[in-house]
Amino acid sequence: MSNRYAIILAAGQGTRMKSKLYKVLHPVCGKPMVQHVMDQVNNLNIEKIVTIIGHGAELVKEQLGDSCEYALQEEQLGTAHAVMQAAQQLAGLEGTTLVVCGDTPLIKAETMDALIKTHEEAHAAATVLTAVTENPAGYGRVLRNAEGHVEKIVEHKDATEEERQVTEINTGTYCFDNKALFSALQNVSNENAQGEYYLPDVIEILKSAGHIVTASRTEDFEETLGVNDRVALSQAEAILKKRINEMHMRNGVTIIDPSNTYIETGVTIGRDTVIHPGSIIKGESIIGEDCVIGPHTEIKNCEIGNSSTVRHSAAFESIIGSYVNIGPFAHIRPDSDIRDKAKIGNFVEIKKAVIGEGSKASHLSYIGDAEVGNDVNIGCGSITVNYDGKNKYLTKIEDHVFIGCNSNLVAPVTIGRGAYVAAGSTITEDVPEDALSIARARQINKEDYVQNLKINE
Structure with missing residues (x-):
């Protein structure tokens, strides 16, 4: 030769x-x-x-x-x-x-x-x-x-x-x-x-x-095919997309509707994973076996373990473990690490945060710049307040913590192992291990207030 x-x-x-x-x-x-x-x-x-x-x-x-x-x-x-x-x-x-x-x-x-x-x-x-x-x-x-x-x-x-x-x-x-x-x-x-x-x-x-x-x-x-204009570019895209999807299907991946599924060349997908219509998988993403992706989900440069579900959601430059449930309508922003068996529910945003094994943020929460331990429950509407207008700060939530609904954790702050934060609290100081922290105004009921208001009218 x-x-x-x-x-x-x-x-x-x-x-x-x-x-x-x-x-x-x-x-x-x-x-x-x-x-x-x-x-x-x-x-x-x-x-x-x-x-x-x-x-x-x-x-x-x-x-x-x-x-x-x-x-x-x-x-x-x-x-x-x-x-x-x-x-x-x-x-x-x-x-x-x-x-x-x-x-x-x-x-x-x-x-x-x-x-x-x-x-x-x-x-x-x-x-x-x-x-x-x-x-x-x-x-x-x-x-x-x-x-x-x-x-x-x-x-x-x-x-x-x-x-x-x-x-x-x-x-x-x-x-x-x-x-x-x-x-x-x-x-x-x-x-x-x-x-x-x-x-x-x-x-x-x-x-x-x-x-x-x-x-x-x-x-x-x-x-x-030589690409000289946008029409030929779209033709090349369609041909290569079909080639990529067929390769994954022959390797044991179920793609429900290949014509409405976009997978880039660098993606790896394990056997028996199911990709639903409207899914977009980009970059060097690695998806394990027995996962469910979509419908209408965007994933870019993520590593996802086995038997995880990501539906109606977007995830970028992050690690997602096995047996994780994400969505619908969750947003996983870059540098997040979501450990095995965690749950990230509807309208939850995660940014540059570790979510420990078995922890849950089921709905309407923002967890940014945080380290969340194992088996933590983050209630609806809870927020890690990470930005003071100039700098970002870290929130630490240790294992087995319960965060009540509508709580604000003003960083930098640490919630100790096993602690409870009462619903509606704004936490600005560290919470000790196994403590109950309540940080809200005392409730006052003014009886007959509405009736007196009508009389005065």
Whole structure:
């Protein structure tokens, strides 16, 4: 097997996206398009990867980091011109070079690997990844000779009416003999409708020089979709979403309504978990086995144990244990740690708080900047008053505490183990272990007050 290299084309601005964000950085199922391509290329046995950057160069480099080398295309003068920018890193090297576009987020490593193997087995100078589509408008057409070999590739704008009837298209992904590629690039002309240097012209140059040119046809046209506008972006999103959902279902997850369930690429879900419609699961979330998620629940970058339920709720950047019940209509904000068998009920907000094992905040409470022990009951309407307008302070509630309804715990404050806080109290000082704390105005009943009021009227 020869040395293998890869060039990822990611220099275009993408004017048809009509966006401040550069094209290859637009996300598909939570990940920038160019990152999808890089992840797949990294699954191949590639010795050196060069990404061609131009518009948004620093942002692309920030996204991809040190996973590749970079070459700058200062002027966007076509795909052949873009590949030429990698000459400093690759020209003169022996081996096979894969060229793939950074706006093809659906392409799979298996497809690229098959392309490379076809190329190397044929000892070809160039191999084109092709596909067949009923609507080839806008794509370069692959023209074959009588023997079925690739004769040339013609861009849609430069094609004759007869050539435009061809349904086999160039996907924009290629393999080249590396030395032959950079030699042929010197002869590419920009005498065409766009005045650009087209990479497909290398095919005809190599063929004219007597080199072998082959093609590898993929059966999945959708995989080769290039994203040039928001319509294509939505199509890519739908295709990848379907692919992701089917993968989870084949792995033992029940998704009640896949068309109304959104799961990003980095999510892990255990067997026998059920995902109800309207659920959105994002980032690097990990969900255990036998869970129930949704309906209408958003989860991002959370770790959830086994046999937990999260319904009609939102949870972000937090840890949720096993046998936990959350919702409906709960909000778990970042840096929360909800331990096993806890319950977070309707209209409860948790922020940067530990909720101990078996503890409950069943309804209408705010628990922020708090450490709540095990088997604590937090009554309806209770609040940890954590902010004085300038600084945030910690509330500590130790094990087996009972917080009565409508209580305000003004931080910094500690409620000792086993203590009771009477309903309606505003606690501003520490409560000792096993104490009952009452902090409210004494009730006064003024008898006949309403009757006297009517007489005076």
